[in-house]
Amino acid sequence: MKRRLPLLIVLITGIFGAVAFFVPYPAIRAADEIMRNDVQRIIAAFSLVLGVGSIVQHHMLKIQRRAQYYSYSYITIIALIITAIIGVFGGIDVTRPGILPTRFGSFSIHIQTLYSNMMVPLAATMFSLLAFFMASAAYRAFRARNLEATLLLLAAFIVMLGAVPFGRLIHHQLPAFAEWILAVPNTASKRGILFGVELGIFATSLKIILGIERGWLGGGK
Amino acid sequence: MLSLTLLLAITIFPPEHVQARDIPNDEGGKIVVTWDRINAPELIGYRVLRQQRNSDKWDTLAFVGRLNNRYIDDAAVNRIEYRYQIIAVAESTQAVSQPSAYTCSLPQWFDTSTLPALLGTVILSLIFVFFFDRAKRDRNLFIRRIAGLDAVEEALGRATEMGRATLYVPGLSTMSDVATIASLNILGEVAKKTAQFGTPLIVPVADPIVYTVAREVVKEAYTTAGRPDAFHQDIVFFVTDQQFAFAAAVDGIMTREKPATNFLIGMFWAESLIIAETGAATGAIQIAGTDAVAQLPFFITACDYTLIGEELYAASAYISREPVLLGGIKAQDYSKALIVFMILVFSVLALSFNLPVLSWL
Known part of the structure; x- marks a missing residue:
């Protein structure tokens, strides 16, 4: 029963999801909408509790075991508690205050303050690292070690030159050639990959709906 | 000058061929109204009116610009019959069309525009089921x-x-x-x-x-x-x-x-x-x-x-x-070969005979 019930639910909801694509009847569309949005949201709400539980458990275990770098776990747990308290009791922003006194003169520490002044700059910092990683990755990719890498280097060089005014100075047809590389060979290979991807999605969905693929249940019969 | 303006106003004719029909392949609740556009410089736009069967009241639904000749009524209730009237509005006058025939919106059980997708799904499913079955028997x-x-x-x-x-x-x-x-x-x-x-x-x-x-x-x-x-x-x-x-x-x-x-x-x-x-x-x-x-x-x-x-x-x-799962990989490869074959055939048909293959998909 532990296995049969999930397989049965997947079979019914999987077939129903496919049928809803072809049948525009309001009752079917409404039921499909409920399955896709409402039910999924309810499951997500319960899972979030499990997720927070997982974070707490993971870091408490590290602290208990005095694992390497366990002091960072203190920071995570403290930050989690403070953010949760401010989020639940401290209000959203200045215009929507909570029951906690989170405004000190012109300074406020509402959840929006934490998000705008901590989360956003930290995320932007991580994102900006991408520029450096891109440079190191490009260096590695463009080393002409074999025929494929040489072709890649050559194509990238032409596309880059074609995108800047200097390219036109070298030859007036260079920007058009760069555009052709992007529009024809590049798009053709992208579409080839996408065909494979769509077939893969189809195959995986069919295997899961029919109960042939059970990896998501942890494998086994 | 006033008499000249009035004379021009009189030249506005009511919109003709006002037709209303249910939009196909949808969940209902929508009726499309079409009419012949009027070529008159003084025309401002069209007012769309709707009347329910067995009712004397005409409701104004919308006012659309002079370049329009189509309006979608998305507030129709399924299975209730309506008829529509279009009023051409100029600055100093207006002209009322004949009402359309009664029509009602209905929800459909099958969206015919998804027929190629359904055919594709059935064909690919058969290929996959065939190879799942074959993989059970042929383990090599x-x-x-x-x-x-x-x-x-x-x-x-x-x-x-x-x-x-x-x-x-x-x-x-x-x-x-x-x-x-x-x-x-x-x-x-x-x-x-x-x-x-x-x-x-x-x-x-x-x-x-x-x-x-x-x-x-x-x-x-x-x-x-x-x-x-x-x-x-x-x-x-x-x-x-x-x-x-x-x-x-x-x-x-x-x-x-x-x-x-x-x-x-x-x-x-x-x-x-x-x-x-x-x-x-x-x-x-x-x-x-x-x-x-x-x-x-x-x-x-x-x-x-x-x-x-x-x-x-x-x-x-x-x-x-797992043999049955490996059958899926084989089916993926054959399906891909089928798609490549169809691309080639359709390209030849489109290029050689100028056939509208895109509209078939």
């Missing part, structure tokens, strides 16, 4: 080699020999993404092998639902491998659903724990290169796989092996060597 189906998947065992063996952990990142997407489901299928196979080899496994997750499923997958894999004692709650853990916070956490794990093998399999966005480059810098052997075409170049550059597109979906079958 030839499956092409996939280098990235052949390297899985080698990569896990390396981690075992070095006494270091294996890191598995199942992407940042949710369970509604098929790439995530495929990734969790692969995680099950990888977890079985790490359980057999006794290699520590680290699975940071970015979505609470994926976390719940991934934990069950790993737990079940350890039990199947005969090592339920080796499973502990700390293997799979939820980190955050914030994209770059998650990337920072994974980078932190890579630099602190120095896993010997990194699996980056699932759906990734801009964080793909940040994670993959950090992994490359720590000297780990990296196997990546995604169906996000935009992220593939980054993985190909920074990782040792990359599962490109469809290989991601073939991976769990390939690793498990």
Whole structure:
């Protein structure tokens, strides 16, 4: 029963999801909408509790075991508690205050303050690292070690030159050639990959709906 | 001057051929009204009126500009009959059309515009079911080699020999993404092998639902491998659903724990290169796989092996060597051949005979 019930639910909801694509009847569309949005949201709400539980458990275990770098776990747990308290009791922003006194003169520490002044700059910092990683990755990719890498280097060089005014100075047809590389060979290979991807999605969905693929249940019969 | 204006106003004719019909292939509630556009310089626009059967009252639905000759009434109630009237409005006068015939909107049980998709689904399903069945009987189906998947065992063996952990990142997407489901299928196979080899496994997750499923997958894999004692709650853990916070956490794990093998399999966005480059810098052997075409170049550059597109979906079958699942890979290959054949035939038909093949799809 532990296995049969999930397989049965997947079979019914999987077939129903496919049928809803072809049948525009309001009752079917409404039921499909409920399955896709409402039910999924309810499951997500319960899972979030499990997720927070997982974070707490993971870091408490590290602290208990005095694992390497366990002091960072203190920071995570403290930050989690403070953010949760401010989020639940401290209000959203200045215009929507909570029951906690989170405004000190012109300074406020509402959840929006934490998000705008901590989360956003930290995320932007991580994102900006991408520029450096891109440079190191490009260096590695463009080393002409074999025929494929040489072709890649050559194509990238032409596309880059074609995108800047200097390219036109070298030859007036260079920007058009760069555009052709992007529009024809590049798009053709992208579409080839996408065909494979769509077939893969189809195959995986069919295997899961029919109960042939059970990896998501942890494998086994 | 006044008499000239009045004379011009009189020349406005009422819109002709006012027709109302139910919009096909929808859930109902919509009626499209069409009329012949009037060519008069002084025309401002058209007022659309609606009358329910057995009612004397005409309701104004909308006022549309002079260039329109079509209006969709999306406030119609299914199975109630309405008729429509169009009033051409000029500055000083207006002209009322004859009412259309009564019509009502109806919900349809089948969207005929999806017929090619339905045919495609049926044909592909038959191909797949045929190969699933054939794989049960013929256990020696030839499956092409996939280098990235052949390297899985080698990569896990390396981690075992070095006494270091294996890191598995199942992407940042949710369970509604098929790439995530495929990734969790692969995680099950990888977890079985790490359980057999006794290699520590680290699975940071970015979505609470994926976390719940991934934990069950790993737990079940350890039990199947005969090592339920080796499973502990700390293997799979939820980190955050914030994209770059998650990337920072994974980078932190890579630099602190120095896993010997990194699996980056699932759906990734801009964080793909940040994670993959950090992994490359720590000297780990990296196997990546995604169906996000935009992220593939980054993985190909920074990782040792990359599962490109469809290989991601073939991976769990390939690793498990389950015959029925291998039949799916064969079916994928034949379906692809069929699509290539159709592209060639349709291209020839379109180019040689100028046939409207796009409208058939």
